[in-house]
Amino acid sequence: MSLDTPHILCVNPWIHDFAAFDFWAKPLGLLYIASILKNNGLRVSFIDCLDRFHFKTGTNIKVLKDGRGPYEKKEIPFPLDIKNHIKTNNIKEITKRCFSRYGIEPDWFRYDLKKQEKPDLIFVTSLMTYWASGVKETISIIKEIYPDVPVVLGGIYASLCPEHAKKNSGADEVVTGNAENILQKLVKDYTNFSFISCFDFKNLDSLPLPAFDLLSYLAYVPVLTSRGCPFSCEYCACSFLEPEFKRRSPESVFQEITFWHYKYNVFNFAFYDDAFLIDSKNYAFPFFEKIINSNMNLSFYTPNAIHIREITKKSANLMFKSGFKTIRLGLETTNFSSSRRYDTKIQENEFFNAVKHLKNAGFKSKKIGAYLLCGLPEQTLEEIEQSIKIVKKSGIQPVFAYYTPIPNTPMWKKAVKNSRFDIEKDPFFTNNSLFPCLNKDISIKSIYQLKNFIKTF
Ligand code: SF4
Incomplete structure (x- = not known):
C-alpha cells in the first residue's frame, strides 16, 4: 500500500455513565467503515478507548468464560450542573451516585494517539445519546494532540441528536445516518483522495467483514x-x-x-x-x-x-x-x-x-x-x-x-x-x-x- 494514500484513524470513544460493563459491546458500525476504507486502498488504524485488553492494563484483566468483562473506570464529575435541569426535588437520588469514565486512562489514549503516524482524517463513532460527554472528552484529547486534523463524528448519538453534537462534541463535522454511503465524499472533501468503492452498499453480502483484526484482542x-x-x-x-x-x-x-x-x-x-x-x-x-x-x-x-x-x-x-x-x-x-x-x-x-x-x-x-x-x-x-x-x-x-x-x-x-x-x-x-x-x-x-x-x- 502506498504511503501516498491517506491515513484514516478510527476512534471508539469513552463511556461516561453511572455503570457500564462490556456485554459483548463493540463499535460494529465503525469497524465496518474501517474495513471498507482498508479494502478500498486507504491506510486505516483504530484506537479503542474501551479496550479491556490494552497493553497498559497489566495483569488486572477480568474475562468471563463468554468473553464479557468489566472496563477500567475512574470517577469523574457530572458533565453539567444538574440542579438547573431537575423538575422535582429528588436531586439526592442522583448526586449521591458515582459517575465515571469507563475505558482506558486518558494518558494511555494520548500515548496511543502520539504513537500513530499523524492521521489525515479521524472518524469518531458514538453510541448511547447519554454518553455524549464521553464523546466530547475523546474529541478534546484528539484535538489536543492533533489540533489541525479534521474529526468527523458519526454513529447513533450523532444521528439522533445532531444539533447537540454539532454544538457540543468539538467535531469538525457531524454526519447522520449510515456513514458508509458518504465515505467517498468525506475522504475526498478532507484528504482530496478519490476512490471508487468496490462494494455495493445495497447488498449486505457484498460488504467486507468488520475490521475486528484491528482490535488488541478478540474475546x-x-x-x-x-x-x-x-x-x-x-x-x-x-x-x-x-x-x-x-x-x-x-x-x-x-x-x-x-x-x-x-x-x-x-x-x-x-x-x-x-x-x-x-x-x-x-x-x-x-x-x-x-x-x-x-x-x-x-x-x-x-x-x-x-x-x-x-x-x-x-x-x-x-x-x-x-x-x-x-x-x-x-x-x-x-x-x-x-x-x-x-x-x-x-x-x-x-x-x-x-x-x-x-x-x-x-x-x-x-x-x-x-x-x-x-x-x-x-x-x-x-x-x-x-x-x-x-x-x-x-x-x-x-x-x-x-x-x-x-x-x-x-x-x-x-x-x-x-x-x-x-x-x-x-x-x-x-x-x-x-x-x-x-x-x-x-x-x-x-x-x-x-x-x-x-x-x-
Ligand atoms: S423495533 Fe426495535 S425493539 Fe422493536 S423489535 Fe425492532 S429492533 Fe426490537
Missing part, C-alpha cells in the same frame, strides 16, 4: 445478520436509524463466523439483531444447520433479545444444538391487552409456548431471560410487578431493561411530557439509570426493591 465477536427491523416499537430508534430492513444470506453469516473462529480462535459470538429469527425457514434455519454440521463447538448469545413469536419447537431445538447458551426474549411487559400500543410483538400464549419450546429443547430455566421494560412513561408499579410474577410463573428469569427515552422515536414526545428532567435540553438526562420517565407515583427505591424481589424466587 468474542458480535455479528449483525441484518440492518433495520420489520417492526416499529414506539420506544425504539431502529426504524429511524435504518429505515429499510435488509438481511445477509445464511452463507455469508456462516462464512464470517468460520473466519473469526479458525483465523482468530474465537469461540463466543453475540447476535446484535432482534430480527434474527424472522423468516427462519430462509435465514436462521439454514444457518443453524451449517453450524451444527460444522462441529465447531461455538457459543452464541442474544444480548439484544429475539422475537418470541418466532420461537417454535424447531427453532428452539436448532438453537440449542447450534450452541446458543443464553436466550434473551424481547417480552417488555406482560400487559397483553389491546391497550398495549407501544409495540405489537406478542400475545400471552405465544410467550408461554416459546418458553415451553425452549425448555423442551434443553435450555435450563436460568439460561432463559425475558426483558421487562421498566420506567416507561405512565407505566404503573402494578404492571411491572404483574410482569415479574407472570415471567416467574413461566419458570424463566425476568431481566429488567430500564427505559431510555430516545429522540426521534414515536414515544419521545410522551417521554418529554412525563420526564422528571429537561431531557430535551441535554441527553445526559435520558440516561436510563436516572429513570427519567418513571411515573411520579413510583420511587426509584421501589424499583430497586422489585429488582431484589426478582432474586427471591
Whole structure:
C-alpha cells in the first residue's frame, strides 16, 4: 500500500455513565467503515478507548468464560450542573451516585494517539445519546494532540441528536445516518483522495467483514445478520436509524463466523439483531444447520433479545444444538391487552409456548431471560410487578431493561411530557439509570426493591 494514500484513524470513544460493563459491546458500525476504507486502498488504524485488553492494563484483566468483562473506570464529575435541569426535588437520588469514565486512562489514549503516524482524517463513532460527554472528552484529547486534523463524528448519538453534537462534541463535522454511503465524499472533501468503492452498499453480502483484526484482542465477536427491523416499537430508534430492513444470506453469516473462529480462535459470538429469527425457514434455519454440521463447538448469545413469536419447537431445538447458551426474549411487559400500543410483538400464549419450546429443547430455566421494560412513561408499579410474577410463573428469569427515552422515536414526545428532567435540553438526562420517565407515583427505591424481589424466587 502506498504511503501516498491517506491515513484514516478510527476512534471508539469513552463511556461516561453511572455503570457500564462490556456485554459483548463493540463499535460494529465503525469497524465496518474501517474495513471498507482498508479494502478500498486507504491506510486505516483504530484506537479503542474501551479496550479491556490494552497493553497498559497489566495483569488486572477480568474475562468471563463468554468473553464479557468489566472496563477500567475512574470517577469523574457530572458533565453539567444538574440542579438547573431537575423538575422535582429528588436531586439526592442522583448526586449521591458515582459517575465515571469507563475505558482506558486518558494518558494511555494520548500515548496511543502520539504513537500513530499523524492521521489525515479521524472518524469518531458514538453510541448511547447519554454518553455524549464521553464523546466530547475523546474529541478534546484528539484535538489536543492533533489540533489541525479534521474529526468527523458519526454513529447513533450523532444521528439522533445532531444539533447537540454539532454544538457540543468539538467535531469538525457531524454526519447522520449510515456513514458508509458518504465515505467517498468525506475522504475526498478532507484528504482530496478519490476512490471508487468496490462494494455495493445495497447488498449486505457484498460488504467486507468488520475490521475486528484491528482490535488488541478478540474475546468474542458480535455479528449483525441484518440492518433495520420489520417492526416499529414506539420506544425504539431502529426504524429511524435504518429505515429499510435488509438481511445477509445464511452463507455469508456462516462464512464470517468460520473466519473469526479458525483465523482468530474465537469461540463466543453475540447476535446484535432482534430480527434474527424472522423468516427462519430462509435465514436462521439454514444457518443453524451449517453450524451444527460444522462441529465447531461455538457459543452464541442474544444480548439484544429475539422475537418470541418466532420461537417454535424447531427453532428452539436448532438453537440449542447450534450452541446458543443464553436466550434473551424481547417480552417488555406482560400487559397483553389491546391497550398495549407501544409495540405489537406478542400475545400471552405465544410467550408461554416459546418458553415451553425452549425448555423442551434443553435450555435450563436460568439460561432463559425475558426483558421487562421498566420506567416507561405512565407505566404503573402494578404492571411491572404483574410482569415479574407472570415471567416467574413461566419458570424463566425476568431481566429488567430500564427505559431510555430516545429522540426521534414515536414515544419521545410522551417521554418529554412525563420526564422528571429537561431531557430535551441535554441527553445526559435520558440516561436510563436516572429513570427519567418513571411515573411520579413510583420511587426509584421501589424499583430497586422489585429488582431484589426478582432474586427471591
Ligand atoms: S425493539 Fe426490537 S423489535 Fe422493536 S423495533 Fe426495535 S429492533 Fe425492532
